Amino acid sequence: MKIIIAGAGAVGTHLAKLLSSEKQDIILLDEDEERLESLNSNFDLMTIVGSPTSIKGLEEAGVKSADLFIAVTPDESRNMTACMLASNLGAFKTVARIDNYEYLLPKNKAFFKELGVDSLIYPEMLAAKEIVSSMKMSWVRQWWEFCGGALILLGVRIRENAELVNTTLIELGANEIPFHIVAIKRKQETIIPRGKDTIQLDDIVYFTTTKKYIPYIRKITGKEEYPDVRNVMIMGGSRIAARTAQYAPEYMNIKILDTNIERCNRLSEALDNKILILNGDGRDVDLLLEEGIHNTEAFIALTGNSETNILACLSAKRLGVAKTIAEVENVDYISMAESLDIGAVINKKFIAASHIYQMMLEADVSNVKCLTFANADVAEFIVKPDAKVTKKLVKNLGFPKGFTVGGLIREGEGILVNGDTQIQAGDHVVVFCLNTMIKKIEKFFN
Template sequence: MKIIIAGAGAVGTHLAKLLSGEKQDIILMDEDDEKLSRMGNNLDLMTVNLSPTSINGLKEAGVANADLFIAVTPYESQNMTACMLATNLGAKKTVARIDNYEYLLPKHKEFFSRLGVHSLIYPEMLAAREIVDAVKLSWIRQWWEFAGGALVMLGTKMRETAEILNVPLHELGGQNIPFHIVAIKRGSETIIPRGDDTIRLNDVVYFTTTKKYIPYIRKISGKENEPDIHNVMIMGGSRIAVRTVQYMPEDIHAKIIENDLNRCNRLTELVDDKVMIINGDGRDIELLREEGIRNTEAFVALTGSSETNILACLAAKRMGVTKVIAQVENVDYISMAESLDIGTVINKKFIAASHIYQMMLDADVSNVKCLTFADADVAEFTVKAGSRITKAPVKDIGLPKGATIGGLTRNGEGMLVTGNTMIQEGDHVVVFCLGMMIKKLEKYF
């Protein structure tokens, strides 16, 4: 598969690194030669110092033979123009990064497709949705819904109060337990567990289950006494912050603290009247106390500095905030954030890469999630007629090492999977896998 990525910024370079290990034919193009030189020589890709909006430049990059053209420069208009040109020069499929929510409305999809822009991605909006999912339940670290919520996956950290510590998984209740443990994150290692594995203190455990059993998982995880979230304080009035408060449930009250007065004035125009806008420094402990940090259950740090966000979350935890969420765009700081017990980390690069990666897949994949901490992915496959996964029980299919089936939905109903489960055509199957292994799993579906 020949893939051209236009834009060697944060999203483009991260995506190029991910895809270069997939044995794809990757070309990274950018007008800034310095950005391209930072990529190093150890990646299996080609870099070209050309403009993505130059017809000659696109021709020289070989766009006529491109299976996928991805425009992720910082400029929306440049991305849209590049995709239109690429399509007209022969690219089979195009993806543009945008920052205008209006373009994503369903009524505009056909219009942009006719112009040659086949898919649109808005990383800030995707990040905001992940933040809202994370604050819905105070005791979880990550949360995903599959098939409209018929099946859910959640990650939560095991404290001393958890009932399932130090018990081999095969002793947790046999075939009738209403959940499946798909992975355990222990230190820097991600484990796909077997029956003789045990859950230890401070493990982050990833469960799949149906919504009615979420209270049960909360109980066995020892999280029943953690307060529900009603008040959220957001540091930084970024576009992600605006989208976050727009998606926030009605019963959660939000405050945004922004240092720039002009931005504060703009925020009052962009968000609902019920959202309080505060002009000040979110690192100011006295200001946080005055604004009710002691009565706040969730603190979200969304400034442009990863270091500031991590430190602000640590300060909020010391002041008693149950749930802290930090935007960490510097990938090198993600493991540090985890070691400091920052509950949820938001990284636009990972989120955008997951969605673009989904577009590369030949199988019918409706959902791909990147687990920020775990170097792993979750994918939702729709099973095709006659596919390999339907030929035998799950235990005899021979899934590659590092992959496990977390559950499935059939006719809209969520089901957990055992070794004896027979998967059928039309099922929506949730697969958990280490690394970027999703491409290897396509042949099963």
């Protein structure tokens, strides 16, 4: 597949690295020659210095034969223009990064498609939705719903009081259990577990289950004492913060702290008056105490500085906040954030890349998600008639190592999968695999 990525910023660079590891034909287009130099020498991709809104630049990049054109520069209008030009010059499919929510409204989809923009992605909105999902479950590191909640993914840190500590998957499976363990993150290693694998202290364990059994998983992981989130403090008045405040349930009381008075004023005008905007530094312990940090169940750090966000969450943890979430855009800091046990991590690059990645897959995929802490992906495949997975029982399909089926949704009902399960056409099958394996296993679902 020939893919042109316009914009060698954070999202474009991460996406180019991810796709180049899969031996895709990647061309990265940017006007900054210095930014491209290091990528050209370290990764299997081609870089071209040029403007994504220049017809000549697009032609030099070979846009006429591009299967996918992705515009992810920081400028929304340039991305839209680049996609329109690329489409008219022959690109098969285009994707534009935007920061205007109105463009995403269903009534505008056909309009943009006519212009030559097939898909729109708003990373800040996706990040905000992920934060809100995480806040709804204070005891969960990651939370993801499939088919409107018919099947649930939960990522949970295992502590001393968990019933599962030092238990093998074979021992768990001796009784009928209403969940499936699909991945384990242990220090720097990600494990797609088998029967002999043991759950250990401080593992992050990823479960699939149905809504009915969430309280049971909460019990066996020792998380019943975690308070539900009612009071939320957000440090940093970014677009993600504003969207998080808008998407949060009405029962949550939200305070946003920002050091910039002009930004505070803009937030006050844009947001509901029930959301309190404070001009102050979220690292100021006296201010946090004054604003009731001891009665706060969730602290979210969303400044533009990863180190600041990590340190602020550490401070909030020490002040007794049960749930902390940090925006960490520097990928190198994510493992550090995990080792410091700061809580959940949000990374716009991973979120954007996951959504763009699913557009590349030939199988019918409705969801792809990168697990931030784990070197693994989760995808929701819609099974086609006569697909390979419909021919045999799961245990006889010969799935590769590093891959597992987490469950399926049939006629709106979530079903856990075992070796004797027969997958049918039309099923939504949730799969887990180590990074870069999705392309290898999609052939089972075509």
